[in-house]
Amino acid sequence: MSIPQTGGGPIEHHDQLAEHLAEGCKPKEDWRIGTEHEKFGYCKDTLKPLPFEGERSIVAVLSGLRDRHGWSEIREGGHLIGLEKDGANVSLEPGGALELSGAPVETIHETCDEVNTHLREVKDISDEIGVKFIGLGAAPIWQHEEMPLMPKGRYKLMDAYMNKVGTSGTTMMRRTCTVQVNLDFASEPDMVQKLRVALALQPVATALFANSPFFEGKVNGHKSWRGRVWRHLDDARTGMLPFVFEDGMGFERWVQYALDVPMYFVYRDGKYIDALGMSFRDFMKGELPALPGEMPMMSDWADHLTTAFPEARIKKFMEMRGADGGPWRRLCALPAFWVGLMYDQSSLDGAWDLVKGWSAEQREALRVAASVDGLQAKVNGINMHDLAREAVALSHAGLKARARAGAGGMVPDETHFLNALHESIETGKTPADELLDHYNGDWNGDITRVFSDYSY
Template structure:
């Protein structure tokens, strides 16, 4: 989730739809300027008792963030408290219960992306060793109840915490108990955005299946392979889902803008504080008729904030965000951007992926989305066959795209090598979630404790 940082131009008012659409238009870049932005979260836990630490306790989240200063990270404060940091590798931030996130810098190659992830991991391990902290790579907290988890001192989270139970049954679980990895990718034009949006939205459940890694709740199997993905189905229907309108004729920037104007607000940020606007209309904010800020007109910065409060499977800002994957170990974090870069950043691959999905009905896409959290690769793909078979086809397209990109490292290695963990899953039909379930029912003897040693980031 976003941190609040003021950017030049954010104070300009948005009075017309064209002002809002301009944000999407400004995201257009020629292919030579396309970049890869990878974000990944992990659970922080105390090695002594596997408990997630609070922000304020000794050796807790505050101390963790402050310790990154030795590596050149600059702190970001909210109400005088450190809640994030910025540096050459992007930004560090906190999810609601202290899940720790790196939002990586925009990079040219996947080799750079994996180097960035490796640096972050080494920094985490060094600081964690001093503070007695570990970092867990799963999509859902395997043991804790919500009541056992802390809350981070961020104003937007307090507003969301109060609103979530009013609109869904699992929103607080999403906030406190999930971790994801996602990649942010560019587009060259409105038409390019539309094609990439459609391909990535239709194939997002395939990514969910390949990255399924959240099979436990409170120490026991929960009946899902990606429980994190299931949680989104009961979080808030006004701001989640598969967005079938993306496949309508004429879809583009304006239609996504209309969707976002229909998404209820969470907050507005004024005078250094978050104002609770949960459930109110951004349209009223544009007109200066927001009840909690009468006479105050929405700005460009407010629109950027509002775009960050919708959580569909793929999200449009001034780039496209792929949001379907559970978090995991470092190799999976490198594999997620490899999958989507291979599919979307090579025209031949994009055309092949589009040909694969363009005949799928909205109903078939929704069924795939509904089935994958429980069945993963064993779910049925649109048109017949298994998701496992579909995943192999998708990976082959992505591998071809990466090879044609021809971004080699110093050793002459193609970016396609980062897909190897996904090929292992697709060939075996065995997700990481199923691996952990086999361990739970076998060598672990029905005990969850070993996961804290074996599922590390």
């Protein structure tokens, strides 16, 4: 999850809110790729999740990365809660999952090198202390009470609020993991087209990367339990956002949406001030109950934008948020999939042609069906397997057209990063299907085998 935002000065007029988003517009040559991925840590011998502190713990892993691999520490309230280096961050999800928020880079080759380096560094530290990490969309066997809440003020506030507005917020915080990619836009019209395609095709990403068929030691009936969790979290800040597809969509329309998202907090002097359920519109009038008479800063607006959790969202860039955390090679496939669709105009236009005739009801139905049935989903004549085949083909064409070489020119483009998705299209099986095959086959119903067979 996001770290506190800084800078920007006071908000003096409403137009600054949309201007903040518009500042993200960049010419194509400056577009970048930022990949984020989360993974669960656990003790190798007990299969229990890592505590925050101790010999085998989150702090032990962070300290090792700091001391051995040159990361600088980030602290909150005296606690080591993150790291930073060369434009990248290592941070903690509420239940202790370790997240890499990668630096903005130009190619998938670079983002994959970054992911590989990070995972090698984590393995270097974790192997020494008897710790392992695994990429899954949901914790396969752990109960809520086994997951420690990390000592971050933001998480303490969110945790207290979640069960008041939905049924699965605390589950999302502690027991789900994702991989996402952050991409740029050139202009307001470009943002609108990309956001519409991103939202409409998030169910395809959910299906292709589905990797959470187990929960609390049982088969849960979903290919992506993480996707199911997000559907029952908080209707005021999640979902497929039908307004994005309506006439008049632009930065100001996103502002109006975000202003209606209830607040979580205001960050002041290193502390999170409780603003749960309060209105940023009131804040703009100096009438926020948590800070009466005080006007917001631009950093408050930037913080607030991080508390909306739709399937795709915009800040000064766009985030694709629909995929389960997964195995090593799919951590590069996710950014490749979206870069191929978004960073080549012909592929973007082709993707829009795929989805522009859908209704809001069809988009929502696809979201639901993707989490339940993965590539086998069918909605109102839309076959997810066929849709995924077309989307991956468009992405492949987009990456080929980009022609960004790697390995010193030895690899002509980025298309090979889609190989895992081509295999899923060919076989009809996603990671969730493979896990279920093992469960019903050589694992003989023993879900704990996922740890020995699938950890990094």
